[in-house]
Amino acid sequence: MNAVEMGHGSGGTLMEELIQRIRSVFSSSYLDQGLDSAILPPVDGKLAFTTDSFVVRPLFFPGGDIGKLAVCGTVNDLSVVGATARYLSSSLILEEGLPLETLDRVISSMAAAAREAGVEIVTGDTKVVEKGHGDGVFITTAGLGSIREGIDLSGALLSPGDVLIVSGSLGDHAMTILGLRESLGFASALTSDCAPLNGMIKALLDSKAEPLFMRDITRGGLAAVLCELAALRAAALEVEEDALPLRDEVRALGELLGIDPLSMANEGKILVAVRESRADAALAALRAHRYGRDARAIGRVVALGAEGVRMRTSSGGMRRVTRPYAEKLPRIC
Numbered sequence: 001m002n003a004v005e006m007g008h009g010s011g012g013t014l015m016e017e018l019i020q021r022i023r024s025v026f027s028s029s030y031l032d033q034g035l036d037s038a039i040l041p042p043v044d045g046k047l048a049f050t051t052d053s054f055v056v057r058p059l060f061f062p063g064g065d066i067g068k069l070a071v072c073g074t075v076n077d078l079s080v081v082g083a084t085a086r087y088l089s090s091s092l093i094l095e096e097g098l099p100l101e102t103l104d105r106v107i108s109s110m111a112a113a114a115r116e117a118g119v120e121i122v123t124g125d126t127k128v129v130e131k132g133h134g135d136g137v138f139i140t141t142a143g144l145g146s147i148r149e150g151i152d153l154s155g156a157l158l159s160p161g162d163v164l165i166v167s168g169s170l171g172d173h174a175m176t177i178l179g180l181r182e183s184l185g186f187a188s189a190l191t192s193d194c195a196p197l198n199g200m201i202k203a204l205l206d207s208k209a210e211p212l213f214m215r216d217i218t219r220g221g222l223a224a225v226l227c228e229l230a231a232l233r234a235a236a237l238e239v240e241e242d243a244l245p246l247r248d249e250v251r252a253l254g255e256l257l258g259i260d261p262l263s264m265a266n267e268g269k270i271l272v273a274v275r276e277s278r279a280d281a282a283l284a285a286l287r288a289h290r291y292g293r294d295a296r297a298i299g300r301v302v303a304l305g306a307e308g309v310r311m312r313t314s315s316g317g318m319r320r321v322t323r324p325y326a327e328k329l330p331r332i333c
Contacts, residue, residue, distance in 0.1 A: 027111070059137065073141070078198070085119045096130050154232075155213035165297050173194060214272050215271050223321050244262075262311070263324040265332050
């Protein structure tokens with residue numbers, strides 16, 4: 001047997017064999033309890049809980065795959081609220097006919113990403129759907145973390161003059177997926193930025209930067225996050241086009257296809273807001289980590305009580321930045 005069969009979701013012997021196959025890769029003492037729920041020890045601080053589903057196409061791409069993406073995406077969602085990510089769940093929906101070799105690659109990637117992030121996959125579920133009713137594998141992960149006293153990254157304390165920082169180059173993930181789907185040879189140098197950012201974020205929180213707001217830049221790109229922050233805190237924000245960190249390949253591909261770099265999705269970048277007096281400390285902390293070495297200040301909060309985002313263009317003009325109406329590149333995460 002070299003592929004997933006409907007019997008793998010039947011509750012019988014085949015299903016037990018599949019579960020053991022997955023459990024042996026994740027290798028968690030909590031999974032080894034064999035219970036319907038993971039029984040976890042108490043944690044200090046407030047709890048943070050998040051969940052997400054992943055349906056990326058193709059399953060494997062330069063820089064990552066659906067398994068790595070599922071772990072990193074959930075770890076990052078916990079980290080940007082100031083939580084220490086501790087435990088993950090993993091729910092797999094497998095399509096009949098999926099090669100078991102492909103499944104092994106996906107779960108091995110999940111396990112490797114979890115080890116890098118220092119989290120444990122402690123519970124999960126597996127279902128099988130008929131051939132033609134899925135697309136290989138879909139993954140849903142949920143994450144649990146704890147927030148230590150004194151951390152507030154909601155943006156409630158924002159004020160005019162605060163500096164906006166992005167942790168690195170924008171659009172790498174979206175353009176990598178697009179280049180792969182469309183067989184664009186000149187995009188072959190691109191690699192997804194998919195990565196667990198909890199180590200970088202911890203370094204930032206432990207520094208003297210004292211961040212006020214943090215969000216990971218995923219679907220909808222930087223434009224969506226900026227507009228979300230502006231609406232959340234009724235703030236007017238201004239960014240500089242020339243300050244945006246973009247790889248030449250991403251810029252060229254975006255111009256060719258008419259895709260605004262501000263709306264390009266990422267899977268390993270964050271937006272941070274800090275006091276102007278703390279901006280240098282924040283940049284130093286980010287750049288000291290391998291996932292933040294290209295961090296840049298891109299703009300600032302210009303006023304409160306007047307919601308909106310604008311960008312000073314390379315030509316010196318101003319244009320309004322709006323939330324993308326719809327994702328131009330579906331199935332990217």
